[in-house]
Amino acid sequence: MRHTIRNAGGGRRRGPLVEKSWDIIAEGSKSFAAASMLFDRRTRERVWMLYAWCRRCDDIADGQVMGGELGDQTGLEGKIKGIRILTQAALDGQPTADLAFDAFGQVAAETGLTYADAEEVIEGFQLDAEDWRPRTEEDLMRYCYHVAGAVGIMMAIVMGVPRDDTATLDRACDLGLAFQLANIARDITEDDAAGRCYLPMEWLAEQDIEPGQHTKPHHRQELADMAAKLIRRMELHETYARIGASKLRFRQRWAVLSAANIYGAIGREVRDLGTEAWNHRVYTTRPQKLRHVIAAFWEALANRPPAPPMEPRWTRSDLGKAGRAA
Numbered sequence: 001m002r003h004t005i006r007n008a009g010g011g012r013r014r015g016p017l018v019e020k021s022w023d024i025i026a027e028g029s030k031s032f033a034a035a036s037m038l039f040d041r042r043t044r045e046r047v048w049m050l051y052a053w054c055r056r057c058d059d060i061a062d063g064q065v066m067g068g069e070l071g072d073q074t075g076l077e078g079k080i081k082g083i084r085i086l087t088q089a090a091l092d093g094q095p096t097a098d099l100a101f102d103a104f105g106q107v108a109a110e111t112g113l114t115y116a117d118a119e120e121v122i123e124g125f126q127l128d129a130e131d132w133r134p135r136t137e138e139d140l141m142r143y144c145y146h147v148a149g150a151v152g153i154m155m156a157i158v159m160g161v162p163r164d165d166t167a168t169l170d171r172a173c174d175l176g177l178a179f180q181l182a183n184i185a186r187d188i189t190e191d192d193a194a195g196r197c198y199l200p201m202e203w204l205a206e207q208d209i210e211p212g213q214h215t216k217p218h219h220r221q222e223l224a225d226m227a228a229k230l231i232r233r234m235e236l237h238e239t240y241a242r243i244g245a246s247k248l249r250f251r252q253r254w255a256v257l258s259a260a261n262i263y264g265a266i267g268r269e270v271r272d273l274g275t276e277a278w279n280h281r282v283y284t285t286r287p288q289k290l291r292h293v294i295a296a297f298w299e300a301l302a303n304r305p306p307a308p309p310m311e312p313r314w315t316r317s318d319l320g321k322a323g324r325a326a
Contacts, residue, residue: 171244
């Protein structure tokens with residue numbers, strides 16, 4: 001029997017993989033693209049390739065193009081199965097005919113990312129495929145872990161954080177959790193239009209909101225209160241993430257703190273806008289991003305992260321598959 005030769009990147013040359021991955025991150029997330037430019041060349045190229053895989057998986061699962069409007073939600077189980085098959089093929093060094101998956105195979109070969117790492121992220125897409133809704137705050141945080149916290153861990157590994165440095169990996173997870181909490185607060189009405197709700201059912205019950213009615217005009221104040229609750233949790237995880245960033249090399253620390261500043265600003269604007277937060281999509285302008293990057297430079301240089309007021313209630317050991325199985 002003839003076997004296909006294993007080759008990182010599915011046999012594609014690394015240069016084009018990097019170039020196309022940059023195109024993907026530049027279009028898919030201007031905030032991450034801006035922060036990534038602060039890394040050294042090798043690290044940012046690896047970050048771009050990992051992002052390309054994350055973006056492609058998300059687009060396949062949601063029927064989107066570069067994170068645009070949600071598309072056809074039928075056949076999700078088959079789409080998730082396809083993501084798993086292509087991811088395994090990429091890790092096996094087989095050609096996938098999909099540049100983003102080949103890019104993942106390349107960065108995995110360079111940094112030691114594994115299928116178990118990828119599966120923690122794919123599990124988040126699986127939750128959406130099952131039409132899942134969070135009942136409790138723990139459910140919400142479990143979702144945030146899979147779709148963003150686990151990505152933060154992979155990004156840290158790509159930056160060169162050793163797997164046995166559990167404290168720094170925990171903090172990388174915190175950064176992902178903070179990002180996702182900001183996203184959920186910002187996108188409440190967009191998610192509702194797509195038939196999704198990531199606010200815990202117990203929160204809605206506490207506000208005496210009927211199922212499926214949380215975005216109605218007469219519930220705007222309650223919605224603003226719940227968004228503020230999300231942002232308080234975001235800020236706690238963001239503070240812990242800054243502690244982890246203090247252990248990184250300067251350019252890595254600068255990039256991570258820049259991303260934290262940009263996403264933190266989005267969350268805080270949602271909170272500050274109150275009932276008007278969903279009249280338009282909250283985002284940061286280019287001048288605002290530049291200010292956050294400059295502020296992050298001085299933070300990275302001083303390297304004196306603030307002391308957190310308390311410990312987060314949920315950690316990656318609670319939320320990951322391994323932790324839940326223990």
